[in-house]
Amino acid sequence: MMRIRITFSKQGALRYTGHLDLHRLWERAARRAELPLAYSQGFHPQPKLNIAAALPLGFSSRCEMLDMRLEHDIALDGLRDRLQETLPIGIQVSSIEVVDERAPALQTQVAAAEYEVTLTEAIDGSDLKRRIDSVMESASLLRERRGKQYDLRPLIEGLDILPDGKIFMRLTAREGATGRPEEVLDVLSIAFEGTRIERSRLIFQS
Amino acid sequence: MLTSEQIERKLDKILLKVQKPGRYVGGELNSIVKDWDKVSARVAFVFPDIYDIGVSNVGLKILYDQVNQREDALAERAYAPWLDMEALMREHGIPLYTLESKRPLACFDLIGITLPYETLYTNALNVLDLAGIPVRSIDRDETHPVIIAGGHSTMNPEPMHAFIDAFVIGEGEEVIHDIINLVQKFKGLRVETFEPANLPTFKREDLLQELAKIPGVYVPRFYKTSYMDDGTIAAIEPTIPDIPKVITKRIVPVLPPPPTRFIVPNIDVVHNRVSVEIMRGCTRGCRFCHAGMITRPVRERSVEEVLQAAEEAIRHSGFEDLAFLSLSSSDYTDILELVTKAAERFAGKHLNIGLPSLRIESVSIDLMEKLRENGRASGFTLAPEAATERMRRIINKFIPDEDIINTTREIYRRGWTTIKLYFMIGHPSETLEDVQAIADLCKRVIAEGRKVIGMKAKLNAGVSTFVPKSQTPFQWVSCDTPEQIKAKQALLRRELGRDRNIKLSLTSAEDSYLEAWLSRGDRRMAEVVYSAWKGGSKFDAWEEGKKYDAWMKAFEEHGLDPLFYTHRQRRTDEVFPWEHITAAVRKNFLFQDFRQSLEGQIRVDCRLNCFACGILPTFAGLRRENPGDVWKCPDVKSPARTAISEQLPVVGD
Numbered sequence: 067m068m069r070i071r072i073t074f075s076k077q078g079a080l081r082y083t084g085h086l087d088l089h090r091l092w093e094r095a096a097r098r099a100e101l102p103l104a105y106s107q108g109f110h111p112q113p114k115l116n117i118a119a120a121l122p123l124g125f126s127s128r129c130e131m132l133d134m135r136l137e138h139d140i141a142l143d144g145l146r147d148r149l150q151e152t153l154p155i156g157i158q159v160s161s162i163e164v165v166d167e168r169a170p171a172l173q174t175q176v177a178a179a180e181y182e183v184t185l186t187e188a189i190d191g192s193d194l195k196r197r198i199d200s201v202m203e204s205a206s207l208l209r210e211r212r213g214k215q216y217d218l219r220p221l222i223e224g225l226d227i228l229p230d231g232k233i234f235m236r237l238t239a240r241e242g243a244t245g246r247p248e249e250v251l252d253v254l255s256i257a258f259e260g261t262r263i264e265r266s267r268l269i270f271q272s
Numbered sequence: 273m274l275t276s277e278q279i280e281r282k283l284d285k286i287l288l289k290v291q292k293p294g295r296y297v298g299g300e301l302n303s304i305v306k307d308w309d310k311v312s313a314r315v316a317f318v319f320p321d322i323y324d325i326g327v328s329n330v331g332l333k334i335l336y337d338q339v340n341q342r343e344d345a346l347a348e349r350a351y352a353p354w355l356d357m358e359a360l361m362r363e364h365g366i367p368l369y370t371l372e373s374k375r376p377l378a379c380f381d382l383i384g385i386t387l388p389y390e391t392l393y394t395n396a397l398n399v400l401d402l403a404g405i406p407v408r409s410i411d412r413d414e415t416h417p418v419i420i421a422g423g424h425s426t427m428n429p430e431p432m433h434a435f436i437d438a439f440v441i442g443e444g445e446e447v448i449h450d451i452i453n454l455v456q457k458f459k460g461l462r463v464e465t466f467e468p469a470n471l472p473t474f475k476r477e478d479l480l481q482e483l484a485k486i487p488g489v490y491v492p493r494f495y496k497t498s499y500m501d502d503g504t505i506a507a508i509e510p511t512i513p514d515i516p517k518v519i520t521k522r523i524v525p526v527l528p529p530p531p532t533r534f535i536v537p538n539i540d541v542v543h544n545r546v547s548v549e550i551m552r553g554c555t556r557g558c559r560f561c562h563a564g565m566i567t568r569p570v571r572e573r574s575v576e577e578v579l580q581a582a583e584e585a586i587r588h589s590g591f592e593d594l595a596f597l598s599l600s601s602s603d604y605t606d607i608l609e610l611v612t613k614a615a616e617r618f619a620g621k622h623l624n625i626g627l628p629s630l631r632i633e634s635v636s637i638d639l640m641e642k643l644r645e646n647g648r649a650s651g652f653t654l655a656p657e658a659a660t661e662r663m664r665r666i667i668n669k670f671i672p673d674e675d676i677i678n679t680t681r682e683i684y685r686r687g688w689t690t691i692k693l694y695f696m697i698g699h700p701s702e703t704l705e706d707v708q709a710i711a712d713l714c715k716r717v718i719a720e721g722r723k724v725i726g727m728k729a730k731l732n733a734g735v736s737t738f739v740p741k742s743q744t745p746f747q748w749v750s751c752d753t754p755e756q757i758k759a760k761q762a763l764l765r766r767e768l769g770r771d772r773n774i775k776l777s778l779t780s781a782e783d784s785y786l787e788a789w790l791s792r793g794d795r796r797m798a799e800v801v802y803s804a805w806k807g808g809s810k811f812d813a814w815e816e817g818k819k820y821d822a823w824m825k826a827f828e829e830h831g832l833d834p835l836f837y838t839h840r841q842r843r844t845d846e847v848f849p850w851e852h853i854t855a856a857v858r859k860n861f862l863f864q865d866f867r868q869s870l871e872g873q874i875r876v877d878c879r880l881n882c883f884a885c886g887i888l889p890t891f892a893g894l895r896r897e898n899p900g901d902v903w904k905c906p907d908v909k910s911p912a913r914t915a916i917s918e919q920l921p922v923v924g925d
């Protein structure tokens with residue numbers, strides 16, 4: 067058994083490929099690249115793939131991560147290129163590394179995620195800064211999602227305007243405590259439709 | 273016209289509002305994006321159903337590859353957007369575009385629409401409209417693409433004659449090149465932009481005239497139909513010289529290498545699989561079967577070619593399913609060898625291998641067992657079609673009850689818990705007793721299953737309604753009336769509805785009628801199609817789309833009676849709307865076969881005994897050049913004749 071961790075970007079058309087379909091995509095990529103992907107036992111064997119954190123539909127990402135279990139050890143050199151060749155253009159592999167077989171499951175290690183929001187429709191910049199400040203100064207931001215009330219404020223670890231005009235967010239991403247960029251945009255009175263959101267970094271527990 | 277960038281920008285705003293936006297963005301592995309400016313012919317292929325269904329269509333994939341293999345041409349794809357997407361596209365002024373370059377369909381030279389079934393007709397109109405292209409052929413000018421169509425349903429192209437510039441009759445692999453060459457020739461001088469200042473230098477009419485001279489290409493505007501007082505056809509005549517009176521389908525003498533670079537969707541679709549066609553055509557001669565009659569002669573690929581293609585296609589796609597396609601897998605000469613080797617070669621690769629259309633015999637179970645070892649146990653499907661000896665003789669698919677019982681018992685015994693049986697109601701002269709026999713047979717099958725595996729035994733009975741098709745021995749017969757269909761379906765529900773282990777599925781009578789009007793419709797039906805579409809019907813195979821009322825209103829508006837097309841036994845000397853189109857199976861052969869059906873006479877597999885259906889005289893030259901095993905028809909020994917008569921055989925009574 068061998069466990070490898072793949073870091074990749076998800077862009078362009080692939081923004082519209084959801085979490086389950088992405089699993090499928092990697093299973094097929096493994097078959098194309100002739101990797102000895104391991105499967106679970108049983109009547110409906112499932113490939114042993116773990117994606118760090120689901121990316122909402124429509125978002126792009128520069129930093130997706132996935133663990134793949136292989137039936138036996140393989141050489142890593144040349145693997146990135148071999149794999150890249152078998153992937154659709156929207157997926158670019160940036161690195162592949164071997165991970166300790168006993169390391170905890172990838173999904174359980176994610177602590178936070180950073181996002182960059184590009185505004186595709188012009189809004190008043192000076193006013194935006196003021197709104198961001200007021201969000202950061204507030205003690206709580208009670209909101210409702212799917213009929214449940216929750217406080218968005220503690221999930222916002224960082225919020226700022228980048229020099230290039232994009233909005234930067236760092237949101238908690240733990241099980242049961244995941245901040246959603248579209249909720250933050252809503253608080254800032256920015257229409258989700260007028261934006262493009264990219265996940266730029268995943269932060270893991272150390 | 274909008275540029276790709278403009279379209280992409282607009283899409284960004286709406287895609288998150290629709291179901292499955294991945295349908296509309298392309299970017300799939302193995303899709304081909306060529307440099308627009310480096311080719312002289314651009315083709316957009318359209319499957320006018322949703323992406324989820326269209327993307328895995330093998331026919332279109334073959335053509336996509338054929339065109340993209342050329343250096344001087346490119347092919348891209350488009351599908352019919354689902355209702356939610358269509359509404360948003362219209363609201364935001366987004367024309368239908370191709371997935372590869374996101375260019376509007378209207379800027380292509382040629383649009384090829386596949387029409388495998390009649391329920392796509394309204395969608396084809398909708399696709400043109402969404403592309404901003406005039407729906408009617410006569411309203412298009414030199415600035416518009418040439419619209420061609422092909423696919424099984426175009427064996428009777430007439431209900432679509434007003435909308436399509438040219439139909440390809442038969443197999444498209446070779447003729448697509450003839451068409452592209454011609455378009456390039458005409459386009460040689462064509463301006464690259466469609467600004468009014470740059471008037472094109474050729475006449476559309478001239479191009480269409482040349483198209484009409486390509487063998488296998490039917491350009492409806494150059495043919496005239498005259499009618500008798502009773503609404504049947506008096507004659508169909510060409511209106512210009514030098515085009516054939518009868519258009520004979522094109523075939524390829526030898527099946528070209530199968531596609532191996534399947535488009536791999538980035539979202540879940542209906543068939544996530546590699547399909548390799550192992551054989552084209554069928555020699556069984558089931559009289560209801562349109563495909564069986566129009567895809568002759570039988571041509572097989574070698575085991576090695578099939579396996580190599582399958583291997584390559586899996587390597588390039590990574591798909592988890594592999595299907596060997598043909599109309600009748602059991603008839604493939606080396607089926608045992610193919611299955612044995614496939615099971616060996618793909619062992620341990622977590623692949624499901626499918627083998628459709630198996631004969632009802634124990635050998636089929638052996639075959640399925642070999643494949644099962646490899647992947648998951650898929651369901652076992654068999655198609656007895658009818659349940660009494662009389663019906664089986666009429667349709668020429670003769671499988672004794674005992675074979676069905678023995679085979680299904682054995683299937684349960686060897687570990688399958690669910691069997692799917694396909695039947696059809698509404699065959700000519702069928703009575704309630706014949707339908708009762710279907711119910712009885714299902715009960716016997718499940719009873720046998722229970723003896724073997726107890727209450728785990730399940731049976732899915734799929735009972736569809738027969739629709740008589742053009743170019744088959746049943747082209748003369750009347751459909752069942754709605755009352756007959758209702759009574760038959762009620763009987764089945766009553767008889768089979770109570771057993772929890774039997775799942776009965778029936779097709780709606782309305783769906784069958786829609787198919788029936790169109791499959792044997794004449795030119796006048798084109799106006800009905802148009803009005804039904806204008807009245808809001810589209811996606812006619814989908815509950816969410818079709819509007820039966822709109823169809824009814826359309827018939828009324830044009831003073832036509834739907835019963836004329838469905839509930840009318842055709843005269844033996846009737847001139848059919850598709851009289852000028854032939855699949856090379858002669859009308860008098862079909863008529864003879866129809867007569868034999870009335871007498872309950874069976875015709876054996878024509879591999880064993882050639883019945884001279886017409887294939888050989890039509891394609892004598894091709895057969896002579898390709899003798900031996902590549903075809904399952906006898907060799908042609910006679911020397912080449914100079915001309916083949918184009919006269920239609922006269923059918924007397």
Ligand code: SF4
Pocket residue numbers: 555568569570878879881882883884885886887888904905906
């Ligand atoms: S020519 Fe003879 S063998 Fe060939 S398809 Fe026709 S009937 Fe069958």
